[in-house]
Amino acid sequence: MEYSVKIDRFEGPLDLLLHLIQKNDLDIYDIPVAEITDQYLSYIHTMQVLQLDIASEYLVMAATLVEMKSRMLLPVHEDELDDQDWLIEEDEEDPREALMHRLLEYRRFKEAAEGLKVREQERSEQYSKPVTNLEPYIEEETNKNESINASLYDMLDAFQKMLQRKVKSDPAITTVPREEISIEDRMGEIMDTLSTNGGKQSFNKMFVRSDRSFAVVTFLAILELMKGNVIQCEQSFNFEDIIIYKTGGESL
Amino acid sequence: MSDTHHQAVIEGLLFVSGDEGLDEKQIRDVLDIDIEEVRRHIDVLRQRFESEERGLQIVDWAGHYQLTTKPEHAEYFKRLVESPQSTTLSQAALETLAIIAYKQPIARVDVEDLRGVKSERPIRTLQAKGLIQEVGRSEGTGRAILYGTTSGFLDQFGLRSLDELPPLPDTEVDSSIENEVDLFFSQFEKVEQEHESTE
């Protein structure tokens, strides 16, 4: 199965650059272009090695950085200066200026997004209830000639509210705090299961709980065990259940 | 925890549980107090609600409590649904309309399934307003009436065709997939780090 993942969890080249600047404690107002370019490129390279999809914007930024780096390395010739006075004048500006402004501007909104997130969190601490069904109060004749004064978005909004209402009313007291299971613990449990079942068990039966984190941890635990040659997996046909065998190999 | 605090929380609990209400056990579990205490608090609250400056009351059936409005205020709720800017009326109608618009052709039972409430009235309202119409009968045994939107619906919402309907909020699914991938990678990173640290 192929995973197409955005580069790590960066929201784009600007986000990645901000990250690199922060991580390396660089001055955003005086970006060392050579350094940041190298880091950026090595990042992109790693992604290529991992065969992750790289959005074109990342490549465009890479090109921009490389160009900027080379421009800053190039010595400015005196005669050229004379010839193209007007051009250079305009060009005189630090080529990093534009990038700096983009980064700063992007950072403002990234922070604003963070602020919104906090607000949303605070808001979610205040619970309400769905609208009481007032249909019994409606008298038929009165509502017929009334025109609907609503936009498409009101309709979508109503729909959204209904979905939320369903989520809310479905489970009463079923929200169990998520139990963190470590991969290591899960590896142990899998080995125990195999032992009590004569050394083999169906892959599907390993997923005894339906929540996602459990499934992910189980899956990673199985991968780990396979890597360690402690178990072996077999599948007779496509889409057939996979059988996990305990190998005679090294134990944990 | 003081009694006052518990009573305040119970008021909130009854409120969020809305039309469904709560039973004693649920309140007990949430507050971690015993049933007797729950009942005592409910009695205090009930008395307070009786004051004429309050607009709500606690009703109960066999240990199941629910907050409702007072019957003597009924005329005002009627006025509320009848008022021209009433959103409460349109909520039912809009929900129903959204379902029919996106799922057409659809039978009434299926609309009701989705909404979780009887929907005869909003369907009739929408029909009367010319926003939906019968578009056929289902294959099944009941040969239920199937509903779809009309051209009046397109007019009302400024759409050229049904294709112009904005995408349905199916983002729940999207975000859960995203979360899954995130979860996978955060776990993955953990494993990687553990590996690195042991190497």
Next chain:
Amino acid sequence: MSDTHHQAVIEGLLFVSGDEGLDEKQIRDVLDIDIEEVRRHIDVLRQRFESEERGLQIVDWAGHYQLTTKPEHAEYFKRLVESPQSTTLSQAALETLAIIAYKQPIARVDVEDLRGVKSERPIRTLQAKGLIQEVGRSEGTGRAILYGTTSGFLDQFGLRSLDELPPLPDTEVDSSIENEVDLFFSQFEKVEQEHESTE
């Protein structure tokens, strides 16, 4: 009709309208009193709700009054129901939303310019969630769609109006001050060094 009676009815009206809330006009029409009086009653109710024996409060989001539980009791409700805001947004959606909220009306290309990445998908997500909407077309050649936030956005983030959005972090100003300070110090250091070397 006595004030007490009106206040009781308003409590009931807020209760039935739940998370939809009510605006001043609706309350005015139902009670047949003037806006000033509505506000006065709301103020009285608000004060009463502040008492620690009460579990509810009146909030004013998106120009609508609504009843909610008190934030300090949140832990209890978490045990009982899912948060109304359980649909949390992805980072991409949040960033996009922040840009649209502060820069509205804004076209997609301008959002993309700011973020440095394609933003079609988060925009669609936000639209489907009813947080943003089309608010017009740009003057330019393309007549690009312009986006703005909805009242659902205000509600989701607990804002009375767009004016309540916290001021955008103003890095530009900060930075220029920082730069100046930096510049000052580097110059200062230089001067110091020169002094030292000449001494």
